[in-house]
Amino acid sequence: MQPLRLRIEGSFWDSLLYSGRLYLWDFGNRLRVYDWDQIVDSVADDSAAVTCAFSRSDLLYRVREETVLVNDPLISNALAQGFAAAGEREFAFSLSDLESAKIGEQDSPCDTLHDDAVLHFNKLFLLTESGLYYAGLQRRRKYAVWQTAERCWDGIAVHIDAKSGWLALAAASDGVFQLNVSDESYEWGEPESVSARHCTFVNWAFSSIYASSNVGNGGLVGFRWSREEHTHDIFGDSSLTRVFEGEFDEGEILASANIAMNELRLSWAADDKIYFGFEHAVDVLRFTQKYLNDPSGKAFQALGEIPFHGNAAILSGTGCLFGTVIERTDGLSVLLSDGSRHDVAQAPVRWRVFPRSKRYENQLHLIFDDYLEVLSFNQDYAVDQKTKLAGSSYRTRRLWRGTPSLPVRWR
Amino acid sequence: MATETTTYISKADHRDGTHTKSQWTITFSAERDCFTLSWIRGWVITNRGWGLHLVDSVPATVGISARSSGRAVPADLKVATFRGDSNIWHGYPADYCIHAQDRPPITVLQEWAKLGLIRKHELRKIRGSQPCSLSD
Numbered sequence: 266m267q268p269l270r271l272r273i274e275g276s277f278w279d280s281l282l283y284s285g286r287l288y289l290w291d292f293g294n295r296l297r298v299y300d301w302d303q304i305v306d307s308v309a310d311d312s313a314a315v316t317c318a319f320s321r322s323d324l325l326y327r328v329r330e331e332t333v334l335v336n337d338p339l340i341s342n343a344l345a346q347g348f349a350a351a352g353e354r355e356f357a358f359s360l361s362d363l364e365s366a367k368i369g370e371q372d373s374p375c376d377t378l379h380d381d382a383v384l385h386f387n388k389l390f391l392l393t394e395s396g397l398y399y400a401g402l403q404r405r406r407k408y409a410v411w412q413t414a415e416r417c418w419d420g421i422a423v424h425i426d427a428k429s430g431w432l433a434l435a436a437a438s439d440g441v442f443q444l445n446v447s448d449e450s451y452e453w454g455e456p457e458s459v460s461a462r463h464c465t466f467v468n469w470a471f472s473s474i475y476a477s478s479n480v481g482n483g484g485l486v487g488f489r490w491s492r493e494e495h496t497h498d499i500f501g502d503s504s505l506t507r508v509f510e511g512e513f514d515e516g517e518i519l520a521s522a523n524i525a526m527n528e529l530r531l532s533w534a535a536d537d538k539i540y541f542g543f544e545h546a547v548d549v550l551r552f553t554q555k556y557l558n559d560p561s562g563k564a565f566q567a568l569g570e571i572p573f574h575g576n577a578a579i580l581s582g583t584g585c586l587f588g589t590v591i592e593r594t595d596g597l598s599v600l601l602s603d604g605s606r607h608d609v610a611q612a613p614v615r616w617r618v619f620p621r622s623k624r625y626e627n628q629l630h631l632i633f634d635d636y637l638e639v640l641s642f643n644q645d646y647a648v649d650q651k652t653k654l655a656g657s658s659y660r661t662r663r664l665w666r667g668t669p670s671l672p673v674r675w676r
Numbered sequence: 677m678a679t680e681t682t683t684y685i686s687k688a689d690h691r692d693g694t695h696t697k698s699q700w701t702i703t704f705s706a707e708r709d710c711f712t713l714s715w716i717r718g719w720v721i722t723n724r725g726w727g728l729h730l731v732d733s734v735p736a737t738v739g740i741s742a743r744s745s746g747r748a749v750p751a752d753l754k755v756a757t758f759r760g761d762s763n764i765w766h767g768y769p770a771d772y773c774i775h776a777q778d779r780p781p782i783t784v785l786q787e788w789a790k791l792g793l794i795r796k797h798e799l800r801k802i803r804g805s806q807p808c809s810l811s812d
Binding site for chain 2: 377422424
């Protein structure tokens, strides 16, 4: 299944999708915020495929939840035809085309172009050369984001990722840091160091942090969830906290799965998968956090390898439901969950996925010199989640006791 | 009226194979020219500067990474960084993949991109401490 494409013309620096809004930075550090649902509705033409592709990826997984739906050939054929038809259409916009969907425009809350950014818990976190900043998101004000960001750390980091109220920060030779930002009073203190290993980028793997490095060994900074009996959430259940379980070097992880380390280029992870990029293949391991430090060795289990050839060096990688995205010096490769592969033949200015969103988990954003391209991959809902190699496993999780299981993504 | 003189000097530990220091592979004359270009172009901010060694307008290698960097093979370095104290300056090849503090500021990189010396994706990679060849 070919990805669906949506293009926005312009010279951009970054794009983020969050809670129905598209945040677009240009090279002049100007931030424009758009109603993303309105943009998608303007081209959907009642096509369920287009809607699912660009603004409601969650609906595909609801189809998946109901086995009788996904097994009905009428349903699955209709979806497949819908995606095929949508794949023939061109979705292209100029910035003037998007004026009616524009919610606001402002200077970015930081004075200089940011190095990295993430939207989490209704806040924008920006990494700049002078530290880590935050700005609140605003729904009913003239400016969609605070006009001036506040600095919460003057340390230097090169990459940021967020999950469940925590920020993970890659700080190159200064190691890996984390910061709990769930407190609405903004009294977060400073990030704490959790690893001294060199780290170029980070990915969340459940409540653990996978630290990847272009110059040294990557590794897992392991945490497990633990219930704090003296604090309770709104449902009366004991609150969850993260407990450090130790650091696991990529060599140690490979050895536990009986895989040799020769010719390893780079390792990365996302949720239940750890990926090892070798000279001719990507080896995939299943990560089961509850078995960290368990003598059974079940924490890291070899699943198989995906052929992956090419001379260009691997720079970074991440995982999401639809597969794993691998950035090379000359472009990107997406190893998809159905065993296929999609290549991008030029190096993007920036690329992003949104694995912890509710509705945009199927999207890959690519910024090139003159446009933003949104690729939507929609094969995964029909893939066996237990056996797929590439991509995080979709799971149904019960919200709280006494309720039927609901399709909830890891947040 | 007294005028201040800017002096550029060579530091031995970035040319003598010191284990923990990146090493210049261009001549001292080329190194000094690199600094001069940075100074003229305004790629110097307060007491730090960043430069490129341009060959036919394309960034060329200025040095190699320190042997202590942990790499199996020393990396070619194409960005130079300079430090000044009381108008006496010296420099070394910047290994920004190891040390985030050696990344050129975003404003300098934007200037390099505007001049066509680097591509936009290289600007993002340098700020992300990722390797890039600067010669695509």
